[in-house]
Amino acid sequence: MHNRPEGRNPRLLLCLAAALLAFVVQSGELGSADTMHRLQTAHSFWTSEPAVFPNEYPEFGVHGRGGKLYDWYGIGQPLLMLPADIVGTYVEKMPIFADYRGNDPTIRNIFVTYTTNILLSVLTALVCFRFLQLLGFTISESTAGVLALLFCTTHLHYTQNMMENNYICLLTLTGFCYQYEWLRSGRRKALLIGSAAFGLNLLTRLTSSLDLLIGGVFLLLVLWFEGAGKKDVWRKFVTYAKSALPVYIAFFGMDRLYQFHRFGTWTDTYVHYFALEHRLHDPTLPTKYPWETPFHVGFLGPLFSPEKSIFLFDPLIVLTIVVAIAGWKYFGPAVKSYVVVGFLLVLGYICLYARYTVWSGNFAWGDRYVSTAVELAAFISVPILMKYRTQLGRFVWGVGVGLVACSLVIQIASLAFWLHCCVRIRKNGRLGFEY
16 A cells, blocks of 8 residues: 555546646547548447448448448447447537537537547546556556656547547556456456456457457466466466456457448458458559568568657657666566567567558558557656666666656647548549548
8 A cells, every 4th residue: 555645636636637638639620531430430320321421432431231331440439439429419419509510620520539538538547557556656656657658658649639549558558457457366357357458459450459469478477477386377377268268259259240240241351341442443453452561661660760660759668678678677577577568569560560551550640550559668667767766777767857858749749740641532543642
């Protein structure tokens, strides 16, 4: 237990800070054409409107069962925005907004962006704080870690521009937090909550199955660093499998059911139909499309390309490397395990998207396919720096303070760049992208 002055509730203060931050940075715009299409999909769930309007094709949409047009995304973010979409639609029809109708952004969009982003920001702050406390950090160290995630990583940019990133970040953090709590307490409820969070991620992007796998590796590494016996590891594994696997199978089944509803198949993904439609309209596309990028290009790009380097867009990842090298021997088993899996997650996503046709995430702040993993590996550096300040020495402390300041400036600057991305156009007979 950590003592704190009476009358101060760090969780409440963090919630207020997270809510205020999310409120202040909103513009009312959804932030990208992708998110606009996902909101329209959510709207189609409860209204007579289609998921994709006929005039949007062929720039957007793929044909599914019965020749109907569908989007080429998972169901995760549309489900997230669905409650706000329902309420926002009725709010928009209120007489008070009669003179505003027809303007952009719409009242519905404004309501969805503000409520959803504030909710994500507050929940992320709470889960991150809980997880850092479980890892053994003090209240002040945990608070600093939460603020580092919210203000000093690309999480800030995606709080303003509502792509899937922050939702995936929240679910992954929740998975790590509650599954680790189960490891420490044995509470099956915690394991089920963590597994459900990882499962929900599967509905957002199937590639987030990597988060699920890394979550299991995290638990195994904790046991390994603690020197647990084989019998204890096996017992934990059996308990984990009995509780987590049914949850994962259930969510994977939901994803397959959604694909079957749209495309009439249990085995393919929307990427398959995305590729078929694009080849239909552009026969010159490579046979491997959309996985035609040379691996070395997509692998080195997120590391060293000036326009997408994770070290430029999330400098705190450099601090994680520095403190890990300088202070490894001082870390406890859980912190060591998290640092290792954090870098494994970054490496995994870089490799996973290395061959993708737009490995960079196209017009976005940083490499949006890798950014969430980088955030998760980066923010832990700040509580580590504070906890082991004496052991790390004055030089590392000075470097750390400089990198935190640099990260804060970069992320604040990101709010000034309007990347209204992924507007699909056709030039010279080929599909392309522009602002």
